[in-house]
Amino acid sequence: MPLFDVYPLYNVTPVSGKGIHVYDDQGTEYLDLYGGHAVISIGHAHPNYVEAVTKQVETLGFYSNAIQNPLQKQLANKLEQLSGCKDYQLFLVNSGAEANENALKLASFKTGKSRVIAFKNGFHGRTSAAVAATDNPNVVAPLNAQQKVTFLELNDVEGVKRELEKGDVCAVIVEFIQGVGGLDQGTTEFFEQVDALCKANNTMFIADEIQCGYARSGKFFAFQHYNVTPDIISLAKGMGNGFPIGGIFIHPDIEAKYGMLGTTFGGNHLACAAGLSVLNTIESENLLDNVNNIGAYFVEKAKAIPQIKQIKGRGLMLGLEFDFEVGDLRKDLIYNYKIFTGGAANKKLLRILPPLNIEKQHIDQFFEALTKALVKIEATV
């Protein structure tokens, strides 16, 4: 049976990984500056992760959400401690889209309203409400298009005010650093006013931290660079270092009712063990400090390259914008310099999302390769 052919693939077959590197079926080493879309947070095959997952699968891999699972409580407590988000409640799922789907559903349950405000170039996933709030008509089927979503420009405070005052908006959903779109960010004034407008209009403010969260921006959550209090925070990607797990933080004002949300696999024992090992490692290896140090080092090196027109993002969620489309550059980096990088909806932007324990030597290796690749590009134009 052929695979449903929806992914354009690079001709590389990684079969193992260690730290910041993956190795293909020929034994060739690749430097991973993309972490499989920001998923690999503590590095490939981290010993803490391997040990935790191995031990758990040998003990109890899964049971449903009908029994006591102390691992969920441990994960919730550790998340509260490391994020500093006090008194929120945690609901666990399996992916980013599912986190946003439940966040939007909860916003609608809580407010009794159904329209959503989302932003141009935003990406929130591929399930029903999440995809409807994603600004890409190519991934929205007619079925999803039935949802009521209004897209505004990032930073359009007046637009948000106008729409919320109509009284039918259950949620404003925003990425504090846009991922798939291309690393754009709203202004401080925008985020803080949207937060206030939501509170004044009985609208839930949803921070989509699926890509920009989990220490990647230099704080545990990217919204923590601003003075805002989201009602719901969605997380996934870096949470399981590759094990599928997602979740939402839910403000204490939103009351749970039995049966309101649910999932078979969400919060299973194996996922919680993986998630706990990631959080313990972020803490024990001071990865937030590393993100800030290495992020700053990366930006300094990028500033020295004249072909880079703009450096976007924060911490280790960075974008390098050129005045040409980077598709061929990415291919050159992967095939000739053995370095994985990412693209974005903005075709001129190279997206950098490495494991959070990356070191200066890896950044040096990247910039050496990039400099050589850029010389080649200049010679061909």
Ligand SMILES: Cc1ncc(COP(=O)(O)O)c(C=O)c1O
């Ligand atoms: C900001 C953001 N939200 C949601 C998602 C969807 O996550 P998933 O692919 O795990 O469903 C993504 C995935 O790229 C994302 O970047």
